[in-house]
Amino acid sequence: MSLPFFWVLALIAVGASIMVVASQNPVRSALYLVTSFLCVAAFYITLSAQFIAAVQVIVYAGAIMVLFLFVIMLLNLSAPQALRETGRLHPIATIGLAVVFISTLVFSQSLAPLSRSLTTSATAESLGTVEAVGLTLFSSKLPWLFPFEITSILLLVAVIGAIIMAKRRVD
Amino acid sequence: MVPTQYYLVLSGILFTTGVIGVLVKRNPIVIFMCIELMLNAANLSFIALGRHFGQMNGQMYVIFALAVAAAEVSVGLGIIVAIFRAKETINIDEINLMKF
Numbered sequence: 001m002s003l004p005f006f007w008v009l010a011l012i013a014v015g016a017s018i019m020v021v022a023s024q025n026p027v028r029s030a031l032y033l034v035t036s037f038l039c040v041a042a043f044y045i046t047l048s049a050q051f052i053a054a055v056q057v058i059v060y061a062g063a064i065m066v067l068f069l070f071v072i073m074l075l076n077l078s079a080p081q082a083l084r085e086t087g088r089l090h091p092i093a094t095i096g097l098a099v100v101f102i103s104t105l106v107f108s109q110s111l112a113p114l115s116r117s118l119t120t121s122a123t124a125e126s127l128g129t130v131e132a133v134g135l136t137l138f139s140s141k142l143p144w145l146f147p148f149e150i151t152s153i154l155l156l157v158a159v160i161g162a163i164i165m166a167k168r169r170v171d
Numbered sequence: 172m173v174p175t176q177y178y179l180v181l182s183g184i185l186f187t188t189g190v191i192g193v194l195v196k197r198n199p200i201v202i203f204m205c206i207e208l209m210l211n212a213a214n215l216s217f218i219a220l221g222r223h224f225g226q227m228n229g230q231m232y233v234i235f236a237l238a239v240a241a242a243e244v245s246v247g248l249g250i251i252v253a254i255f256r257a258k259e260t261i262n263i264d265e266i267n268l269m270k271f
Contacts, residue, residue, distance in 0.1 A: 003173060006173045006177065010177075010181050013181070013185065014181070014184055014185065014188070017185050017188045017189070017208050018188055020188070020192065020201070020204055020205065020208060021188055021191060021192035021195065021196065021201075021205065026198055026200050026201055026204075029201050029204055030204065033204050033207065033208065036185070036208065036211070037211065040185075040211050040214070040215055043178070043181075043215060043218075044215075044218055046173075047178070047218050047219055047222045048222055049218045049221075049222070049230050049233075051230075052214075052218065052230050052233050052234070055234070055237060056214075056237070059237055059241060060207070060211070060237070060240075063241065064207065064240070064241060064244050067244055067245065067248055068200065068203070068204065068244075068248070071200060071248045071251060071252060072200060074252065075200075075251075075252070075255055075261065090195070093195075094191055094195060097187075097190070097191050097194065098187055098188075098191060101183070101186070101187040101190060101191075102183060102184065102187055105179075105180070105183035105186075105187075106180065106183075109176060109179060109180075114175055114176060114223065117175060117222075117223050117224075117225075118223070118224050118225045119222055119223065119224070119225040120225070123225045124222065124225070127221075127222065127225070127227065127230075128230055132227060133227070133230060133231075133234075136227040136230075136231060137231065137234070144231050147235055151235060151238045151239075154238065154239065154242055155238060155241070155242055157242075158241075158242030158243075158245050158246050159245070161245075161246045161249065162245040162246050162248075162249040163249075164249075165246065165249030165250055165252070165253050166249045166252050166253065
């Protein structure tokens with residue numbers, strides 16, 4: 001991927017995620033979050049993770065954001081005032097936190113610099129295809145099959161928990 | 172070819188934005204969105220490093236992180252709806268029942 005394309009996408013992603021925090025209206029935050037997710041999906045494609053990019057668009061930008069918007073609409077119907085942000089952003093605290101976190105990250109990378117990339121263009125091409133992901137995930141020689149099965153139990157527990165939590169109490 | 176360090180710094184900036192959102196916002200729905208932002212930043216650095224070393228492991232971790240994020244959002248939003256039904260507010264400052 002060319003460098004200008006990276007900069008444009010990175011600017012959009014960072015701007016959208018700052019707007020998620022800065023906007024007062026939760027619906028707008030959700031829409032900015034979709035923009036940020038789509039930019040990250042584009043980064044996945046350029047990092048030769050095509051399958052993960054498709055999953056990102058379907059699960060994050062599709063399913064999870066629809067869930068968010070549904071809950072915002074549900075709560076908005078009964079009490080439009082309840083969702084409004086009451087407190088103000090504290091600019092000094094926010095900027096201080098940002099400086100501390102980013103300087104920690106940059107400092108940690110200067111402490112332990114990365115070696116040269118081991119990826120050749122041939123391995124990069126076949127790294128994230130559906131075939132490669134499936135072969136890695138379901139191979140009996142690699143340790144990913146058992147976590148995959150555990151994940152299904154996790155999702156089942158989440159489904160049951162969400163239903164119990166959202167059920168109207170009869171009394 | 173974009174260096175891997177650029178992706179790591181970008182992921183760090185996105186993560187920082189998420190942390191600031193969690194600390195600053197009062198609306199639990201937006202706080203959940205910021206948690207998703209942090210998960211996404213972590214996923215981005217997983218995939219960038221997996222590509223850097225030519226390994227599939229990074230993408231595998233991202234698949235499991237996606238599943239956990241989906242489960243977490245569904246349960247968390249269920250909790251928010253239940254709290255709203257019980258207390259008629261979701262302001263994070265007024266929900267202090269479990270505060271010591």
